[in-house]
Amino acid sequence: MKIKGIKLYIISMPLKLPFSTHLETVSDRESIIVEVTDVDGVKGYGEVVAFSSPWYTEETVQTCYHMIRDFFIPLLQKSEIHHPSDANALFNKLKGNHMAKAGLETALWDLYAKGEGMSLSKLLGGTVSKIPSGVVVGAKTLKESIEQIEQYLQSGYKRVKIKIGPENDLQIVSEIRKRFPDLMLMADANSAYTLKDINRLRALDEYNLLMIEQPLQHDDIINHAKLQSQLRTPICLDESIVTFDDAQNAVELGSCRIINIKIGRVGGLQTAKKIHDFCLEKDIPVWCGGMLEFGVSRAHNIALASLPNFTIPGDISASSRYWEEDITLPEVEVTDGIISVPVGPGIGFEINEKRLKEVTIKEEVFLF
Ligand SMILES: O=C(O)CCC(=O)c1ccccc1C(=O)O
Ligand SMILES: [Mg+2]
CATH class of the missing domain: 3.30.390.10 (Enolase-like, N-terminal domain)
Incomplete structure (x- = not known):
């Protein structure tokens, strides 16, 4: 080059x-x-x-x-x-x-x-032309969260993620479940818990969550394995998976049943793809995480998420979820909850x- x-x-x-x-x-x-x-x-x-x-x-x-x-x-x-x-x-x-x-x-x-x-998707070995899109609600109150979920569902998003912690988990999850019984719903704790909270986390098993993301410490793998053995809900690791070895260790120890892949967190597309390929072989589904990013990173995420083991809708929402006007042309668009993988050269934006x-x-x- x-x-x-x-x-x-x-x-x-x-x-x-x-x-x-x-x-x-x-x-x-x-x-x-x-x-x-x-x-x-x-x-x-x-x-x-x-x-x-x-x-x-x-x-x-x-x-x-x-x-x-x-x-x-x-x-x-x-x-x-x-x-x-x-x-x-x-x-x-x-x-x-x-x-x-x-x-x-x-x-x-x-x-x-x-x-x-060639499109980046094709270069990486992408196999799908359309990917389902999920959205994250980052509102401060339950009332705002419910309003936002209603809006996002109307615009077609396929999966909703909420943020939880020990101060509000059961209240928000039970209320949202009551309003949206069939919603593909997951919760991200960003390390808000310790193993002492095991009963609180087990109580969440009742609400049919798709997964609980990163309940324990950002660099832990051992305690997550202890927790996963006590939970029916799959644990997904985000912060804990920074290298390919982390992914291997987590899968081997049973610290999670799902992995969130973020290109930035793991140091680039090469490692992201390597983790994807390993998880495919081990029957661990992956999905693409988000970082409140602009269109360039969204475009890279779309290419990555076109690989075959990205079977769960990721946090790749439309540019308009966060921005009045994004820096790409076109902006990233979600239609009926689906993003089309660009076919043009490179990121295609x-x-x-x-x-x-x-x-x-x-x-x-x-x-x-
Ligand atoms: O919509 C997005 O970009 C993802 C939002 C999100 O959950 C998040 C945003 C910033 C930092 C960490 C996380 C996370 O996945 O934990
Ligand atoms: Mg997360």
């Missing part, structure tokens, strides 16, 4: 509605858009999904900017890569910093696919240059 230059854009946009978990409320979203240009003038795009502060993982927009600018771009400048899968080994000479690595690595995948005149310019607060160019 003959890279001519890389441009980084830090962008900032308000969310339509604030998004709350028990850890943090996000109202404004900053991200880094990575644009890699090759000697033929082809441009590949990636997005860094870290938040402004380290509440979900330890990375931030600023740590990612530093890592990409001062380490990963210089590594790429010094090395020759022939395929985007070489980037993973190259970047892994340096520890951690998965979201920074993924921002750059995903741009290389887009660039390579475009160079081959163009950049809305005017919108990108409007929301850019800093940009920097690196020539090769």
Whole structure:
């Protein structure tokens, strides 16, 4: 791959509605858009999904900017890569910093696919042309949650995820179940519980949840296995699965029956695909998680979610779920709860240059 230059854009946009978990409320979203240009003038795009502060993982927009600018771009400048899968080994000479690595690595995948005149979905081995879409409710009160669920169901979303914690779990889950008895419903705890809460969590077994996501500590695998053995509801791990080895260990120990794959959390598409392939072999369904992201990351998620073991609707909602106007053309659209996988080259979405310019607060160019 003959890279001519890389441009980084830090962008900032308000969310339509604030998004709350028990850890943090996000109202404004900053991200880094990575644009890699090759000697033929082809441009590949990636997005860094870290938040402004380290509440979900330890990375931030600023740590990612530093890592990409001062380490990963210089590594790429010094090395020759022939395929985007070489980037993973190259970047892994340096520890951690998965979201920074993924921002750059995903741009290389887009660039390579475009160079081959192939969709990213096809390049990754995607097998479906339509994917069912789920939505996450991040409202602060039960009343708002119910109103939002009603709206989302009307617009066709196939699956709803709510955020829970020990202070409100049984109340919200039972109320929502009463109103929506057949809803494909799941709950994400973002580590709000400990093993001491086992009875509370067992009580949730009554509500036919599709899964409980990340009930225990963000880096735990052992206690989740103890908990899963006591629960009928499948546990899904999100924060705990940061590497391929984590996925292998969790499956081997029985710490979960489902895995949420986020490209940024695991350090890029290469590892995301490797975890997918392993889970397919082990009969562990996977789905694609979300990071309140812009269209570029949504597009990468769509390509990934077209792989065969993404059998559960993920957190890939429409651009309009979060943004007045997204940075891609077209925006990501959900029709009757379904997203069409683009067939055009690469991610299959163009950049809305005017919108990108409007929301850019800093940009920097690196020539090769
Ligand atoms: O709609 C989305 O983008 C996903 C929302 C979501 O649940 C989430 C958002 C930010 C950080 C972590 C999570 C999560 O899956 O835990
Ligand atoms: Mg989660």
